[in-house]
Amino acid sequence: MSVSPTAFDNSHYEKACDQAIAMCDGNLRSTIKALIMANEFLEAELMELQAAISSGCAPLQSEPTENAA
Numbered sequence: 001m002s003v004s005p006t007a008f009d010n011s012h013y014e015k016a017c018d019q020a021i022a023m024c025d026g027n028l029r030s031t032i033k034a035l036i037m038a039n040e041f042l043e044a045e046l047m048e049l050q051a052a053i054s055s056g057c058a059p060l061q062s063e064p065t066e067n068a069a
Helices: 011-023 028-054
Strands: none
16 A cells, blocks of 8 residues: 555654754764664664564464453
């Protein structure tokens, strides 16, 4: 399923960019470095989860329980 360009809200990404740059005191190189590092961390975590799933070590999803109040 693809998202049409007219339904795409770019303001979310603009705000996220502004926040990332502000967190790095306006230093664009530091911002890019931080984003690359975060991406590498998430990629490593994804690989670990995929390995756990393929080896059968992934936790089972529990079904939501209803509160009996």
